[in-house]
Amino acid sequence: MTDTSIVADWYNKNTDLEHTRLISCGLEFAVSLQIILQCIDQMRRAGAEPREVLDLGGGTGRYAVELAKLGFSVTLVDISRSELELAAAYAAESKVQLHKIILEDARLIRGNSEIFRESHYDIVLCQGPLYHLLKETERVEVLRSCAAVTKNDGYVIAAFVTKFAHLRNMACRVPARLVQEAAFYETYVHDGWYTRRPDNVGYHVDAKELRGLFGKVRDPDLLVERVVACEGFLGGGLSATIIRSGKHVFEKWVQLVMDSAEHEEVLGASDHLLVVAKRGRLRV
Numbered sequence: 193m194t195d196t197s198i199v200a201d202w203y204n205k206n207t208d209l210e211h212t213r214l215i216s217c218g219l220e221f222a223v224s225l226q227i228i229l230q231c232i233d234q235m236r237r238a239g240a241e242p243r244e245v246l247d248l249g250g251g252t253g254r255y256a257v258e259l260a261k262l263g264f265s266v267t268l269v270d271i272s273r274s275e276l277e278l279a280a281a282y283a284a285e286s287k288v289q290l291h292k293i294i295l296e297d298a299r300l301i302r303g304n305s306e307i308f309r310e311s312h313y314d315i316v317l318c319q320g321p322l323y324h325l326l327k328e329t330e331r332v333e334v335l336r337s338c339a340a341v342t343k344n345d346g347y348v349i350a351a352f353v354t355k356f357a358h359l360r361n362m363a364c365r366v367p368a369r370l371v372q373e374a375a376f377y378e379t380y381v382h383d384g385w386y387t388r389r390p391d392n393v394g395y396h397v398d399a400k401e402l403r404g405l406f407g408k409v410r411d412p413d414l415l416v417e418r419v420v421a422c423e424g425f426l427g428g429g430l431s432a433t434i435i436r437s438g439k440h441v442f443e444k445w446v447q448l449v450m451d452s453a454e455h456e457e458v459l460g461a462s463d464h465l466l467v468v469a470k471r472g473r474l475r476v
């Protein structure tokens with residue numbers, strides 16, 4: 193089992209950094225939000241009135257507050273107490289109310305009746321916990337819980353960090369580490385276990401494994417619709433300048449990135465991937 197207390201400690205100590213992360217990583221935020229809004233739009237076009245959102249691993253509330261502004265009832269859950277405290281302050285400052293803010297480990301939500309309500313949420317976001325769970329059984333179990341609490345015709349939207357993200361970052365900053373820590377990286381490229389630091393633990397993916405992971409959830413009603421590259425072809429910090437280029441230029445780039453964000457060859461160029469899975473009763 194992953195020692196998630198290390199993960200909680202890390203986020204408790206890096207709360208402010210996390211809160212500003214989605215400003216510096218504005219492309220990831222803009223693309224991910226568009227994907228979430230497209231799911232909501234699809235539900236509406238099918239006649240539903242989506243209202244309930246679970247943001248599991250929602251941190252300081254960047255997505256939660258944005259969705260609350262749009263009138264959604266958002267339950268925000270995270271393992272980091274100080275991130276949730278900041279989320280509460282951020283919601284108040286943004287003049288919105290989050291339905292509930294709950295401290296919990298994503299692996300344990302089944303035992304928490306405040307969170308775990310079968311077929312209750314229209315949208316379940318899981319953009320964080322899966323970055324840190326080493327064992328496949330843990331990742332599958334979290335996704336199974338996400339599926340169980342999602343309404344029929346609702347969506348589970350789960351995020352992952354790619355191995356290429358870490359390798360690109362290392363190539364730019366500390367290339368010699370590949371040689372200095374050769375034994376670690378020989379296994380990392382296969383298992384994706386980022387365990388070289390004592391103060392955090394990570395799990396990084398190859399895009400090609402994601403559909404198989406969702407298959408192991410063994411929820412016949414949970415069907416992967418899309419795998420999306422959140423930074424598109426501009427992973428590895430290549431979006432830094434467009435974020436500072438003004439709203440109009442930025443929005444044009446977001447659209448360009450969105451146009452190819454699901455192309456298979458683009459997935460490896462991105463740092464984060466979103467899997468969009470729909471919970472729909474199998475029709476025979």
Ligand SMILES: C[S@@+](CC[C@H](N)C(=O)[O-])C[C@H]1O[C@@H](n2cnc3c(N)ncnc32)[C@H](O)[C@@H]1O
Nearest residue numbers: 203249250251270271272297298319320321324
């Ligand atoms: C990189 S942040 C992402 C925050 C936000 N969802 C976003 O996309 O910007 C990862 C978040 O996942 C949370 N997290 C990590 N492991 C978790 C777990 N086992 N249960 C609940 N939250 C967890 C962290 O505390 C942190 O807030």
